[in-house]
Amino acid sequence: MKLKKYILCILILPLLMLVGCTDASITKASKNANTYTMDITYNEDHSINVEQKLEYKNRTDNKLDNIQMHLYPRSFRQGAKSSVVSSLNYSKCYYKGPSYGDVDIEYVATDDDEQEVNITGNDEDILCINLETGLNPDETVLIEIKYTVKLPNINHRFGYGEDTINIANFYPIACVYSDGKFDTSSYHYNGDPFYSDVSNYNITLHTPEKYKVASTGNITKQDNADGINNYHINALAMRDFAIVLSDKFEVVSGKINNTNVNYYYYKNQYPNECLKASMQSLETFNKLFGKYPYDVLNVVEANFVHGGMEYPNLVYISDAIDVQSDYINVIVHEIAHQWWYGLVGNNEYKYGWLDEGLTEYSTLLFYEENPEYGVDTRELVKNNTNSFATFVEVYKKVFGEANTTMNRDLNEYNNESEYVYIAYVKGMLLFDNLRELLGKEKFIQCLKQYVSDLSFKNATPDDLVNSFEKSSKMDLKNFFDSWINGKVQIIQINDAA
Numbered sequence: 001m002k003l004k005k006y007i008l009c010i011l012i013l014p015l016l017m018l019v020g021c022t023d024a025s026i027t028k029a030s031k032n033a034n035t036y037t038m039d040i041t042y043n044e045d046h047s048i049n050v051e052q053k054l055e056y057k058n059r060t061d062n063k064l065d066n067i068q069m070h071l072y073p074r075s076f077r078q079g080a081k082s083s084v085v086s087s088l089n090y091s092k093c094y095y096k097g098p099s100y101g102d103v104d105i106e107y108v109a110t111d112d113d114e115q116e117v118n119i120t121g122n123d124e125d126i127l128c129i130n131l132e133t134g135l136n137p138d139e140t141v142l143i144e145i146k147y148t149v150k151l152p153n154i155n156h157r158f159g160y161g162e163d164t165i166n167i168a169n170f171y172p173i174a175c176v177y178s179d180g181k182f183d184t185s186s187y188h189y190n191g192d193p194f195y196s197d198v199s200n201y202n203i204t205l206h207t208p209e210k211y212k213v214a215s216t217g218n219i220t221k222q223d224n225a226d227g228i229n230n231y232h233i234n235a236l237a238m239r240d241f242a243i244v245l246s247d248k249f250e251v252v253s254g255k256i257n258n259t260n261v262n263y264y265y266y267k268n269q270y271p272n273e274c275l276k277a278s279m280q281s282l283e284t285f286n287k288l289f290g291k292y293p294y295d296v297l298n299v300v301e302a303n304f305v306h307g308g309m310e311y312p313n314l315v316y317i318s319d320a321i322d323v324q325s326d327y328i329n330v331i332v333h334e335i336a337h338q339w340w341y342g343l344v345g346n347n348e349y350k351y352g353w354l355d356e357g358l359t360e361y362s363t364l365l366f367y368e369e370n371p372e373y374g375v376d377t378r379e380l381v382k383n384n385t386n387s388f389a390t391f392v393e394v395y396k397k398v399f400g401e402a403n404t405t406m407n408r409d410l411n412e413y414n415n416e417s418e419y420v421y422i423a424y425v426k427g428m429l430l431f432d433n434l435r436e437l438l439g440k441e442k443f444i445q446c447l448k449q450y451v452s453d454l455s456f457k458n459a460t461p462d463d464l465v466n467s468f469e470k471s472s473k474m475d476l477k478n479f480f481d482s483w484i485n486g487k488v489q490i491i492q493i494n495d496a497a
Helices: 004-017 024-031 072-076 087-093 271-289 324-336 352-369 377-399 416-438 440-454 461-472 477-484
Strands: 034-042 047-057 064-070 102-110 113-115 126-135 140-150 165-168 199-208 212-215 218-225 228-238 242-246 250-256 259-265 296-302 308-311 314-318
Touching: 024 228, 072 102, 102 126, 113 126, 126 140, 199 212, 212 228, 212 259, 212 296, 242 314, 250 271, 259 271, 271 296, 271 324, 271 352, 271 440, 296 324, 308 324, 314 324, 324 352, 352 377, 352 416, 377 416, 416 440, 416 477, 440 461, 461 477
Parallel strands: 034 199, 259 296, 296 314
Antiparallel strands: 034 047, 047 140, 064 126, 102 113, 102 140, 165 242, 199 228, 212 242, 218 228, 250 259, 308 314
16 A cells, blocks of 8 residues: 555644644544544535545554444435334424435545445445555555435434434444454444544535534634635544534524533524523533533534434534423533543443433533522432333333343344433433442542543443542442342332432
8 A cells, every 4th residue: 555655644634733722632632543534515405525535543453454434324225224213203303204315435545546335234334445455553544535425304413404404424434443343333223323433523614605504623714605605624533523504593602711612593592591501511511520622512403303412512402392491401411421422432332321321410410510400409310210110110011021231232222212211311320329329529539530531532331440440449340230230129219218
């Protein structure tokens, strides 16, 4: 492979992207990260043309014969093996009837050598880049891909609705290499089926001028030519990259420390209240977990079937939420995800509880720190305890037994409800019980240590345990094992108790 001609490009591009970056942790994390450079054109027919270059560094201990990349839009195509939404949410998502998306890979090359497009995977959803002479540890290869993405008409992460165009999980993204192989888990409607390393993003985006843009990263330059808005966006040490477009957006903004907080809306009648909650969430979690290192956070009202969705610097809040207190709750939850999955990553396909359970408990901590919202957090814990106990009881009656183990792949859950009760509800109760064991002060100290230990990395349950043990100076393995392996018995709390 012709690596030498790209050495200068590989060295200079990340340095250029660092201009204006002041956070030392981001600077450090970005230096060894892959870099995606994309020229993206959004068309009015809901298609996207992309020219993408990936500077991929082999950070493993093994020589690689190929690099595998997720093609998530393939899961939205007609004929995909599994639906991207559950039957319960089908009509809410496909509000105009079935609609399909896809990605058409037109060109693939490594270091200027074109190769055949090789799509593999369980559901023909993996792009396999063959490396003729292999890639040794610490070597870098340049991968060029040209492709067209078709967006479906669907209220989802990826698709367009009546008010917003949600462009997420749209590009070929490198699979994480772990345990001697690439993780190629397919998209699943349960949970968030994602797992990625932090990378650098250098984006040029072209859109019709009527659209306002909310995205991951910083818009460093914007101009207009012939009715087209052109944006230059830089994002360092990010786990993913996403965009939301709308010709209806209004924006209110504020600032917490060095972070600009923007709330994009078109329907919500209380934008200043939403901005305030967004800023309070950021300020509270800065204090509890450690400083948010990025200088932008966009909170975006969107056409989305679920309550919300997290991306780096960008969160969706569903416009279908009618109760303002519920809407605020989702804002808090999704901003907590900027730490749990954003900064401290994990394999959401295998360990959904690791980020969702901790995010749910972080939402409780927010209400403790901000009592003006009037949320009784002990009542919240009681309700979750009773809800989970009822879930187990019903499952036993229907299926004869209830599987309450927590380390399960998304496709191992019978339905969305089971996933929610295990990942969110039981996950939240696990962390509440741990806080009771450690005491609040030591628990918060452990969370800060966890962020310090694992920021910009991918954590496993063992990493969580080890970090908490180091900080608390306690043996916590049996505690976590009993919760994760389903041995803990969760019983109803009556009012007398």
